[in-house]
Amino acid sequence: MKPISKVVHEIPASGIRRFFDIVSQMKDVVSLGVGEPDFDTPWRITEACIYALEHGHTHYTSNYGLLELRKAIADYFVRTEGLEYNPENQILVTVGVSEGMDLAMRAILNPGDEVIIPEPSFVAYKPCISFAGGVPVVVCSYMENGFAVLPEQIEAAITSKTKAIWLSYPTNPTGAVAPREILQKIVDLACKHDLYIISDEIYDRLTYDGQHTCVPMLPGAYERTILLNGFSKAYAMTGWRIGYAAGNPDIIEAMMKVHQYTMMCAPITAQVAAVEAIKHGYEDSEAMIEEYGQRRRVIVKGLNDAGLKCLMPGGAFYAFPSIKDTGLSSDEFAERLLFEEKVAVVPGSAFGECGEGHIRCSYATSIDKIEMAVERIGRFVSKLK
């Protein structure tokens, strides 16, 4: 047979996938490797979906998504950020942020266009850029800077082919939150060079020390920013596959064009559940966030006590300690930790080359398990010395 697509062929196999295959063969593993909430979806949300199904809500919706949901999302931004999106033409409901990322790239890129992405970051960004014919240009963020990228680094990476800058704070896998001043400087660069900004703010609600900075709120950003967000993390709805994109009407229309021919619409089950979540799920999600906040302190203290230098992450539910002192690569560390102490973590290198020397530890798991895991990690690290 003729070979498959060159672009697809050239995307390397996921580093996480390989790890998953090993872990799933083993028993009694304490996993800090899970990138999703351990809570089940709050019952009021699930129940709203069951009710809707019983009452015949089993059909296609508008390509943009249920107007009721788009209105609820628009209200939410007015209420929480004072940010205005017209629900008629500035909000597109997507199948998770995952689809939103793909649509954004396909809507704005021509072959050869460059997109600047800070790493370590979510595993899907680079492939999404490549699938759309673009070229990812990586800039590294470092522990010394709290894993926030510096505007100077972005500026140095800008060329005549640059089309967009991809931001994602709080960040998976580092838990980094970028200071407002830094984000503003990056926005200024985007304005100066006329670039789009993609801002994946899926962890916006999961910030623990102060206010989240919503990128489109920054002066100069609104017109050029595609805001991606969703329900997976804040409402523990990963399996529902529901998210949205918001931005200026031209971009949203372009994204909708791709969406209407490839997806038609997001599943109605998830859309009606999302309406309930955004209208009435606030307290349920606050309770989960409070719990993550406590776990965060437990895991960070535990990892530091275990001998791994770890910053206090400002958001998301990941700690990203350094393992450089052990002399192992992050792949080796993760693999040996798994075999010797039955703790699963994700090697930092899975999130880009500059994640090397770190491991990602998710604290979306119970405090008991976190305490057990850090104890085992401590034993493992002391054996290495």
Place this chain on the structure above:
Amino acid sequence: MEKQILKILERDARTSPEQIAVRLGATVEEVSEAIKKMEESGIIRHYKTIVDWEKAGKEQVFAFIDVRVSPSRGVGFDDVAKRIYNYPEVHSVYLVSGDYDLRVVVEGKTMREVAFFVAEKLATLEGVLSTRSSFLLKRYKVDGDVFEEAAAEHRLAVTP
């Protein structure tokens, strides 16, 4: 911070001040001090253990008894309630709105024993007009705890 401490202790009274301090980003002294103050002021009434007596092999039945009361001058709801709650077989007593006034939970070794208690002690009290008994058959959720085997892990072990 007090409310957060209370929530943690309500879930697991054996969480140590050291553990609580880490979770809340406070010092052990601050946490211990706050707990002591709340114990002294009665915000924390006491600590106890939730026992599954059935598992422990104890024969036990519970009944919910709704009691209609006719308060009279000098004998209000509180007085009737007190006469009821002083019996050791009475597990809890609530004043409620609706058709009945007091909701009494009675504990006994057998249904017969509970039925006799209601007929002889409760129904005959001065001020008690009528009672309605329902025996407890199965507990699904008690004080926020769902009585069910812990659900299996539904998540994949490693995900992005």
